[in-house]
Amino acid sequence: MAGxxxxxxxxxxxxxxxxxxxFDREWALALLAKVIGRLEKECAADGKAALFAQLKMFLTxxxxxxxxxxxxxxxxxxxxxxxxxxxxxxxxxxALLRDEIAQTLADGSPVEEELRALFGxxx
Numbered sequence: 001m002a003g004x005x006x007x008x009x010x011x012x013x014x015x016x017x018x019x020x021x022x023f024d025r026e027w028a029l030a031l032l033a034k035v036i037g038r039l040e041k042e043c044a045a046d047g048k049a050a051l052f053a054q055l056k057m058f059l060t061x062x063x064x065x066x067x068x069x070x071x072x073x074x075x076x077x078x079x080x081x082x083x084x085x086x087x088x089x090x091x092x093x094x095a096l097l098r099d100e101i102a103q104t105l106a107d108g109s110p111v112e113e114e115l116r117a118l119f120g121x122x123x
Contacts, residue, residue, distance in 0.1 A: 021121070028121040031104075035096045042092070051075065051085060058086045059093050 017025065036059065043052035054071050072082040101114045 024117070024121040028118045031100055031118065032097070035093060035100050038096050038100075039089070039093055043089075052089070055082070055086055055089050059090060 036056065039059075040049075040052055040056070043049055054075055057067070068082050068086070069079050072079040075082065077085075098111050098115070101111050101118065105111070105114065
């Protein structure tokens with residue numbers, strides 16, 4: 001039985017992220033949270049806080065396409081109009097993300113490389 005525990009512990013250790021990977025992931029999560037916060041403030045300033053609250057789930061991977069109809073109904077909008085708003089929100093989110101990343105680059109590194117590294121932290 002002790003041998004089984006040791007095998008399980010060794011397996012868990014190999015699946016655990018390295019300290020560098022854990023740091024990169026936490027940095028990526030913090031950066032994405034900052035960008036979402038900026039976007040939320042922009043939407044609130046434009047009088048679209050309620051819209052943002054309903055649509056922010058569509059910013060993340062796996063944000064439910066199936067829920068668009070329900071969100072449209074809750075907002076009293078056509079589903080097509082909700083799709084347009086989601087598209088606009090995602091576009092602004094990408095622009096803010098690129099801006100945040102550009103602010104972290106002191107050496108003129110391409111933003112695209114940093115974006116790949118950012119999303120690589122979740123792989």
